[in-house]
Amino acid sequence: MKYFYLLTISLVCLSSQLFAQYRIEAKFKNLRDSVCYLTYYYEDVNYVQDSAKVNANGVVVFQAKQNLEPGLYNLMIGGWKSIDILVVEQQFSFEADAKDLVNSIKFTGSRENDLFYSYQQKIVREGVKIALLEAKTDSVSINKKYAIQYELEQYRKKFVTAFAGTFASKLIKATMPMDLPPAPKLSNGQEDPLWSNKFFVNHFFDNFDLTDDRMIRTPYIHQNVASYFEPLTYLPIDSLISLSRKIVEKAGRNTAMRKYLITKTTGFFETSKTMGHDAVFVYMMKKYYLQEPQLWDENTIKLVKERVFYLEKLLIGSKIPDVKLTDLAGKEQTLHAQNADCTILYIYAADCGHCKNFTPQLVQLHRRYADKGLLVFAPIFGNDLETWGEFIKHYQTQDFVNVIDQTGNVNFFQEFDAQYTPTIYILDKEKRVVGKGNLAIEDMEQIVVRYLGK
Known part of the structure; x- marks a missing residue:
């Protein structure tokens, strides 16, 4: 029975290891009864992958039946303390003192983390020396600081070269600035200024x-x-x-x-x-x-x-799609039928704050160039006739070709990419797009003047 019992225990332990596809065990000194979070980096956010509680012996285990996606992870241990760990190997362990995580950490079963932290510990040690020298202004201290900084730079390069191909080396290399070689000489003997x-x-x-x-x-x-x-x-x-x-x-x-x-x-x-x-x-x-x-x-x-x-x-240079809408008199108007050397398509909404601020500027621009061939074709979002009329009267846009979609068949959002208001297109005489986007009135004027009379 004793042998059967031991065999059973062994099989249970073996089974748990076989089915735990990833297993990270940490033992912390000076940390008890704390919840830890294993997070992974994705862009500028950390996402929680797993959580586990540190037991009375300072041990915490993260494990699951599937592999972790390899990458750079962060282990948050409470009290705003955390350490980065590399997940390349799926099963490893480490020990660390919660009061000095970087300098005390030691890994078992993870060469990648061994490499990564040998580098980090060197940087931290030398960084402390540099910080102490920063407070001193004598020439000896300044020269010592520069010497340490130079030695660190050489160390980084040697590390990246010596361990090329490892994930640790790739991460460290990604943080290094480019080395700019000397500028080549041009045919005139001068260095290339570009x-x-x-x-x-x-x-x-x-x-x-x-x-x-x-x-x-x-x-x-x-x-x-x-x-x-x-x-x-x-x-x-x-x-x-x-x-x-x-x-x-x-x-x-x-x-x-x-x-x-x-x-x-x-x-x-x-x-x-x-x-x-x-x-x-x-x-x-x-x-x-x-x-x-x-x-x-x-x-x-x-x-x-x-x-x-x-x-x-x-797109710039494309002939904009035509659209059939209704004007204030109830008459159908099409964009392509407008006879003008330059047309501004102004898609707006009556309740849009930016439209309320921008429309008076557009009115003034139109008045300056209307007799030179500028026309504003102005569809409004929605089909509320009363609101439409009030907007035209209040903002004095009567000289625009004011139109509305009474049928509800025009999808400005999709057909004219009007994802915000106002949406503005500047068109030449052939109704090709020559300007678009979130333009200041000064920029619009420059484009308009360029195409008037062409």
């Missing part, structure tokens, strides 16, 4: 392994997609499309990273306030959503098809 800009454009992502899906569960990729494009918004659309493609193509085919980069890059241009960037957005949707349907679910593909169908007709 060298730093060119290097930024071509090498910004050199320190990021965009073939590794684990990098998605870190804060680094999210921050840097926006950081890359924000200073480049002045570039031509073709250049932005080319750069977007280069970023996506750094990831492997049919990978989580590829999907992530497509989503982030497309999203940047979808929400960009720069006029014309919707062309990059449409390009990305057509190439990477519609041509790579295996990455997306059916509903996403359906929505993208609809969005592309309508947005392509609204």
Whole structure:
């Protein structure tokens, strides 16, 4: 019976280990009866993966029957204390003193965390020395500080090289700034003044392994997609499309990273306030959503098809779709039938605060250029005739071509991408889009003057 009992206990223990696909055990000194949270990084937010309570012996165990998605995780132990841990190995343990987590932590069964914390402990130790020297102003202390900083920089580079291929090395490399080589000489013998800009454009992502899906569960990729494009918004659309493609193509085919980069890059241009960037957005949707349907679910593909169908007709240079609406006299008016050298399509709402502030400015702009060929075609959201009439009278827009959709058949939100009010399009004589978006009245005037009389 004794042997049977021991065998049973052994089988139970073995069974629990076999079915626990991931198991992280931590033993803390100076921590008791506290709830701990295992969280993972995704962009700039930490999401709770699991929670467990520290027992009377300072031990806490996280485990489940499925693997964790590999990446950078954070263990919150209470009292606003936490430590990062790398999840590459699915089963490992560590010990640490809650009063000095980084310096005291020791891992068993995780080479990745061993590497990561050997680096962190070095940085912390040297950081303490630098902090003490910061308070001193004598030349000896200043030189010592610079020497430590230089040695740390060399240490980082050596670490990344020595342990290349490990997740720990990739994470540390992702936090390192680019090394800018000396500027090359131009044909006139002078250094290229645009060298730093060119290097930024071509090498910004050199320190990021965009073939590794684990990098998605870190804060680094999210921050840097926006950081890359924000200073480049002045570039031509073709250049932005080319750069977007280069970023996506750094990831492997049919990978989580590829999907992530497509989503982030497309999203940047979808929400960009720069006029014309919707062309990059449409390009990305057509190439990477519609041509790579295996990455997306059916509903996403359906929505993208609809969005592309309508947005392509609204891009700069496209002839805007026609629309038939009713004016104040009850007469039908179409946008394309308006005879003007330049037309402003002004889609507004009577209860829109921004419309109330902007409409008087537009009235003044129209008055300045009406006799030179400017026309404002102004559909209102909704079909309340009384509200419509009151708005026209109050804001003195009688000289606009004021129209309303009495039938309710026009979907301005979809057909004219009127996701906010006012939505503004500036059209040339042929009703091609030459300006659009959230434009200041001064910017609108510059575009209008350019196309009047053409």
